[in-house]
Amino acid sequence: MTATTTDSTDNQHGAADGHAPRHPALAALTVGAIGVVFGDIGTSPLYAFREALSQSAADGIDPSEILGVLSLALWTLFLVVTVKYVIFLMRADNQGEGGVLALAALARRSLGIRSRLALILGAAGASLFYGDAIITPALSVLSAMEGLRTIPAAASIFDEGLIRLCTIVILIGLFLIQSRGTAQVSKLFGPICILWFFVIGGLGIWHIADEPSIARVIWPGYGISFLATHGVTGLFVLGAVFLTVTGAEALTADMGHFGRLPIRIGWFSLVLPALMLNYLGQGAFALSALERAAASGQTFTNQDWFFLMAPESFRPALIVLAGMATVIAAQAVITGAFSLTQQAIQLGFLPRLRVRQTSADFQGQIYLPAINWLLLFGVLVLVIQFKTSSAMAAAYGIAVTGTMVVTTCLAYLVVRHRWGWGRPLALAAILPFLALDLIFFGANILRVIEGGWVPLLVGAAVGLIIYTWVRGRGIVSAFEKRQAIPLADLAAALAKRPPERVPGTAVFLTANPASAPGALLHNLKHNKVLHAQNLIMTIRTADRPVVQPEYRAHVERLDDNFATVVLTYGFMETPDVPRDLPRDLGVEQRQMGLDPMKTSFFIGRNTLKPEAEKGMPLWQDRLFMFLQRNASDPTDFLRIPPGKVLELGEQVTV
Template sequence: MTDSPPSLTSIPSVPQGPDGRKPRVAALAVGALGIVFGDIGTSPLYALRECFTGEHGVAPTHDNVLGVLSLIFWALIIVVSVKYVVFVMRADNRGEGGILALMALAMQRQRGEEVKVRPVVVTLGLFGAALLYGDGLITPAISVLSAVEGLSVATPLFEDYIRPLAIIILVGLFLLQRRGTAGIGAIFGPFMVVWFLSLAVLGIKELVMYPSVLGALSPGMGVRFFLENRGHGFLVLGGVFLSVTGGEALYADMGHFGVKPIKWAWFTLVLPSLMLNYMGQGALLLRDPHTARNPFFLLAPDWALYPLVIIATGAAVIAAQALISGAFSITQQAIQLGYTPRLEVVHTSAEAQGQIYLPGVNWALLVGIILLVMGFKSSTNLAAAYGIAVTTTMTITTVLAYVVARERWNVSRAVALPIAGVFLLVDLSFFGANAVKIAAGGWFPLVLALGVFTLMTTWKRGRDILATRLRASSMPLQQLLGSFGDHPPVRVPGTAIFMTGNPEGTPPALLHNLKHNKVIHEQVMLLTIASEDVPHVPPEERVEIIRLEEGFVRVISRYGFMENPSIPDILKRAREKGLQFNLMGTSFFLGRETLIPSKKPGMAMWREALFAWMSRNARSATSYFRIPPNRVVELGAQVEL
């Protein structure tokens, strides 16, 4: 783990300028605009509106408008600028960020540490990751709906066409996923530059007419707002929080661009543009309180309304794309960390390893989003479901970052606790304000997260129980090799590769083959694929070869949680390290277990049945690890859980 930003020289796609650095950072910052800031960049579409027209909105009086604007400004400063940009983004797991990377970093134990904190870290990390699926459903729906709703500002005739048009746009976006985002991504960054400049221009236009709104920059206005509105003012934080949703993306996507480009883009363009737009909306409200129904689109002159709807829809699609790609990425990480069954992972770019497409996740998200749009009907109704998932994730991030600061960086409690305490106070305040929305829709992301969390923990626990059952029925490898002296088996030409998760024992498939076929190949390779709690494993550490007796060789291949294992790649590296074999004379022996729920100690019967169902529907090892299918022999066995 390193406290320094990832090396920018590791990204070769951006050409260097004469000094070899500044143009690279600028180019990466533009790219980050199209991936990192789509969610937070579309918040002006609905955030301020919900503070005044939502279920717990306040009247758009002079003091209320300045008070809400003050809360939005200081939320962006404290939550995004200070918490994420200054502190959390230092917690990089070999350059990668995100809640699972943070969980893996917190789990990297040091000598003398107690083990009791690990289950807590795992639980928090997994539940935070599960909540991101709810975010991945709600963000595309609320962003696209908010953009298309701008049409109703022009004329109420469009009212009945808003939901169908939003669904058509979303379906088109999901249909494009299988083609990859390389071509589309090339225009995302420049398009978002236009979007943020449009936000700034719209805000400045109104701000120059009512400059006194800048008084909202004083924190005293926020304090005054709470003193005047008390409990009602606290509930308005649920709307204020919508202005910082997407802040988690700065940390989650820093591995793609590096820390400096994200910081540069945030402080030079994104933050100023957002605040100018919010201030402009506030100035409009001060001039005409009736514009609270949709202050963003009413900022625009009549002639610019339709172009603004088009630009806003494009920005909303980009925000949706970022969340969809994030769902793909977090699923890949969960698979590699052993919390999700193997799923089909399609690489859509030969150059960029991070560009992946998961068909199962893609279509599940699309169905969920369509149901959300049809069920909640408007962005205002969706706003009730939005905040609770993100506030919970941000709170978990604060706790995990504190664990990393204490246990990885050795920061004293006297320093780490007050800083984390301030962030937790803000996070929990937002969480409390959003908690009242649970009955109105906030239950949805919580129920979804609980379901995903149950699936993840059931799969992990089930795999551990299965490994224990198989280990109990297995034979130590040294014992098997020792028995060959007295009773040598018949050896046949070629190489046999047995995949095993236990690098010490004998693979059950090997014992079954020996029992039923009574033969052993001249060379036997015992292959173990180990997933590390780091995002990437250096190529020189990918494959380890241990030569044993009787023609047996143990091969241990290590992959990070951002990488997909590949048998052809492993065999190529093994050959480069001196292991000789002919692929055409090599057979792969895989075990296929039929799982039977039982009353043995382990899991509840319903969880064992769930695990057995997940195992049956997981992608086969042959296709997932890219094993030549005509070289595979599967040997089955029944295992009671």
């Protein structure tokens, strides 16, 4: 039980770290990946082409604009998702895990003492993700419900208000079931999404047959010509075109659940072909509609091309299927928010929050009540405030492009410092991706007034919380260090003049095992006793997702009275101190067994006092105190039975 956590755990992650799983497992993982990873990007055809085309519709739409928008959409899919994420960024994983915080942890490990940049980028990416997390459920479900207006018999019944009401009911139901877990219903995600991709691909093929020449937009010259001739309008279109790749971040964020091979197989074999066929079909359908309008002398208007592609008799079934697909996409984002929050808590970005396991079989199935209700509140505000998916679409791109810029910057740090590439090679690999991300980010920034301020506001609020929490904890930690006494000195003093001893084991939790915990000092000062056995315990978070059980505990014996125990967890794991507490502590030739029934846990809990002249500004002091008060009880977070905990502390000025 004296093993330390080392990089040898990096290669013990099975299929997730790139090793190919067996064929039956590969098929199951691929189906699961299609149901979870591609839910968001798979529902983009509901609104992406329509919104991109509407940006150039101010002075009418001609065939070259349809071809240009379509070409930009296809090449965005190819460059951003296929080349950047599937081919390149999926190689930059942290023990199989991806996503912005996993990359930040990997970059921090590579940079060592210079890791502040990776820390800042990780916090920025996490902050922007929450903006994405409230927009995705609102936009996707609302756009599916708007398909009801394309049914002539229902158009007069389902006005804008009723569609919003249906959307709100579905979203409330979705968030209400989160506490029950999604292990059972998630088994349907894969088959439903596979059916979805076959249906949208089939609709695309059906309309491509009406206008086979639409395939010429695969030549990038149409998109380049459109941008060259449309000036600022072209940038607005480019910002809307980016809606075709919303959800691309999930390809790396969910690597730990499925592995990169199943995700790549799902993308190339089904998802990419289905998306390309559907966008081509929408373009062909729009061209045919434009030709018919011109022939009849009518005005051509931008419409809900996705649903209108389907025959009227099939449209109700398509709306139901779209509703299920968008709920799955929303579920994937909600689950991602839970997972990201757990990582942020473990990495010290956020205060402890209550985390509940909703599945006995899968550790990743978690539920965070506070995040769930905050997301629901944000989603409902968006639906009520923006009213339509078109109004909401302007807010979507900024959150996604901002996260992508952060991810690309972190990827450079990994490529340069983890993979050991020279600066010229690393820049040559990353700069084209960064330039592409910045172009899209700049195009979306133009839409700040239309709604892009929403994710920026959410990101800024989360960023402020992260900054306040990290800085406040730093102040408290500095105070504790100033008051600290080296544990070795205290142990030597107590050996010479031992206090009264009481039977049992005392476990003192502290951030620094080299110093005597404040709770220990207070116990000696006020109770004037020392337990028969005393463990100075520290909980640490590794910069890897999972730490194998054999590397969990590191024990060092100081003398007959004291031992230090360091429990190390991955940033995807939930601590469980009673379970992982070592039962045997070696002392020379004898073993001292720990009896859980005779073990007490001592936790330091300081009282915070705001002061304008010291530390943070007064308003930030109060925010930090609010976060501290509302943080989950450490006994709950560490799975310690409440009846075995004593809390001791003092007043700290922040």
